[in-house]
Amino acid sequence: MPTSASASDSSVAVSATRRHSDLLPRLASSDGLVQVKALRELKNRIIGNRTKKLSFIKLGLVPAVADILASKADAGDGRHSDLLIQSAAVVGSFACGFDAGVHAVLDAGVFPSLVRLLSHLDEKVVDAGARSLRMIYQSKLAPKYDFLQQKNMEFLLSLLNSENENVTGLGASIIMHSCETVAEQKALCQAGVLKKLISLLKGSLSQRDASLESLATIIKNNVEAVSEFVGSDSGRALSSVIELTKDRYPRTRLLASVCLIVIRNTCPCYLQDIGIKTKLVYLLLELHDDPGQVGDEASFAFCTLIAGREDLQKLAFEANAIDKLYNHLQKGALHPKRVEGILLAMAELCSKLDSCRFKFISLKALDLVINGLTQDSAGVRAAACICLKSVSRSIKSLCAGDFMNEMIVIPLVQLLDDSCTSVQESIFGELEASSLASLVSDSEPLVQEQALALVRNLVDGCVNCIEFVFAENGIILDAVGRQLQSIPKVEIGIQGMYLLCNVASGNEFHKEAVMHQLVPQAENGTQSFMIKFLQSSDSQLRTAAVWTIINLTFPSVPGAFGRLVKLRNAGIISQVKTMVNDPCLEVKLRIRTALAQFMTSDDGSI
Amino acid sequence: MSLFWIVIRQLAEIEAMATSKKVITREEWEKKLNDVKIRKEDMNKLVMNFLVTEGYVEAAEKFRMESGTEPDIDLATITDRMAVKKAVQCGNVEDAIEKVNDLNPEILDTNPQLFFHLQQQRLIELIRNGKVEEALEFAQEELAPRGEENQSFLEELERTVALLAFEDVSNCPVGELLDIQQRLKTASEVNAAILTSQSHEKDPKLPSLLKMLIWAQKQLDEKAAYPRINDLSKAMLEDPAV
Helix, strand or coil, X not given: CHHHHHHHHHHHHHHHHHHHCCHHHHHCCCCHXXXXXXXXXXXXXXXXCHHHHHHHHHCCHHHHHHHHHHHHCCCCCCCCHHHHHHHHHHHHHHHCCCHHHHHHHHHCCCHHHHHHXXXXXXXXXXXXXXXXXXXXXXXXXXCCCCCCCHHHHHHHHHHHCCCCHHXXXXXXXXXXXXXXXXXXXXXXXXXXXXXXXXXXXXXXXXXXXXXXXXXXXXXXXXXXXXXXXXXXXXXXXXXHHHHHCCCCCHHHHHHHHHHHHHHHHHCCCCCCCHHHHHHHHHHHHHHCCCCCHHHHHHHHHHHHHHCCCHHHHHHHHHCCHHHHHHHHHHCCCCCHHHHHHHHHHHXXXXXXCHHHHHHHHHCCCHHHHHHXXXXXXXXXXXXXXXXXXXXHHHHHHHHHCCCCCCHHHHHHHHHHXXXXXXXXXXXXXXXXXHHHHHHHCCCCHHHHHHHHHHHHHHCCCCHHHHHHHHHHHHHHHHHHHHHHHCCCCHHHHHHHHHHHHHHHCCXXXXXXXXXXXHCCCCCCCCCXXXXXXXXXXXXXXXXXXXXXXXXXXXXXXXXXXXXXXXXXXXXXXXXXXXXXXXXCHHHHHHHHHHHHHHHHHCCCCC | CHHHHHHHHHHHHXXXXXXXXXXXXXXXXXXXXXXXXCCHHHXXXXXXXXXXXXXXXXXXXXXXXXXXXXXXXXXXXXXXXXXXXXXXXXXXXXXXXXHHHHHCCHHHXXXXXXXXXXXXXXXXXXXXXXXXXXXXHHHHHHHHHHHHHCXXXXXXXXXXXXXXXXXXXXXCCCHHHHCHHHHHHHHHHHHXXXXXXXXXXCCCHXXXXXXXXXHHHHHHHCCEECCEECCCCCCCEECCCC
């Protein structure tokens, strides 16, 4: 990440300039041996070292290397093998796991030169070219490969049919990077790619892994492709993937289980056997023990396994998933990716089952989640919000008295007898209004959206719960109002609007506070965001906005008329009146309710 | 691992028979062992796997000629791998890094922990050779940015730099970093990474088979007295103590 490199960046750049300023002329030398030496030196400087990669990119070394590749890539006679191997390795390293590097490499136009290396006579040159291209294809920035063109498909097949492992690996990476649409999945299946990948399941370690990953890409959400795969070799292809979930390599076990999850989620009719479900639950929980990338990715796979499926969430609960995930989360110094994944998995577990939520609360796991709200990583912050939202649903159930007979609920119910703010204080411990407000104003839209959804959830229900957004002088409500002035995406508008809608369902004080956010106090000519929302092309946003107006103008409360006048002066009422024939039925119905309310309060002036 | 399952099956049979501890004589035991058929080729493969994984390239070559067993990896790559391992063991870490990068530039680029350990070993060698200034500059330029990227690297880096604070490094709390064991540890980490990058298993099968033998004997001890293998290097059956 460029951010983590920044602190020492300048000093390294200076010393790199001082010591390696001669690299550029050496790369441009007419003597091939001088060039090879310079390339090798550059390669050894940058491998594993992001800071150096960045400073050498700034020194403009990538185009110099690209020039060597472009001028020598066509000479298939073996004279320039060394130059090509070293320059391809340098380019590959610049592009390895580092978006700025991929940018620089693509901008320098190395792509066609690297592709030419694949047909070189020297196998080592082919290796080097394939490795570099694979590095590029691992980045989101790589150009999309168009499978629908006949010649491209032929080229891809030639890669997959190669004897060279690096080349077949490249073929698999291209599929993983570029296969996105059903049409592309279909084209790949028809061209025989599925069959080829199935045969690679019997290949070497790296071929097996690459094959599993591309298979998952090709069959995902595509019923036809899944059926073709399941039926292949009279079911042997599926059996071999099931067998690979017992492989001795954790990465292979993970990829095999991801493949099975994709099959199941696409066609629920397959893999119904309870044995397989239980096995996947245990396997993915066990893979969390891997200290590396596999452990980081295991929770994301686990999420896709249990997402929205109560049966699997129950199995996971019985497998002590909450305790296991909690134990992992408790260990300090975890990679942010891992924290994010575990929080998302916890959120998924607590999304439906109260048994999970109680377990979660009894472990005091909330402290760890709250901790997550203030982490540097936006992914972690968003995941912590989602997790809180899931767990906070149990409060709602408690308010509704759904499971008062459960022994475990009693202490919680006692808290509920108190005012709702204190429930939040007890249950949400150190969750402070200010930290939530800062999440509402977070720079990441996803974090904003989740934070708003969390608050919306909190204020949904009993009237006293609404007090929560007024803590610390209404810091949360102000933050919400500010965010709604300009929304980066419509989902944020929807969450924010429903939040205000819930608050507007409260008492006079609550309603007035919402008015304060909706109608700009100073008549500075700014239009209320309500108008924009009512005119939005998103029907959900329109619905939320009209609901808020209904709550604000609910008749037979003292302030209703005053609010109606304010809304009229802000131009909101006339906008509502134009919407009587809104194309969305839901909106249309709400508009009519609102208009009926206006009539009730009307003294003829509206 | 067919051998392993044979042992397990026998264990199960014995378990079924015995309610109290059963005594099995050497004669009975050997008869049972003779009933187990193991193919010579499988034994040879096991040996070849050990030689290849551990990097005994000459022995592997000889064994191939004598037994006709084909290694599952190109023997030339073993020589390269051994050269890397040896370089680390001798303290020529920079040389080792360059050799790994020549072999496959992906290994250190995609394995930050291994890369850090190699750079750490390089720092240790500089300190060992009393090149204090060079060591400090190296730590600052090469290792500190890695520490910024990863908390646990930072802790290891601090431990390593602490070596500079002691007059008598052999007697200081972090002295074990200078031990030959540290070099061997780093060397075997590189060795494993290279093997994995070549799609080869990083551990030979033979030691895990022996571990299984020890485990199986321990299980059996609870059920029966039988001729045991106590000395693994000789693999002699020793009469049960009755």
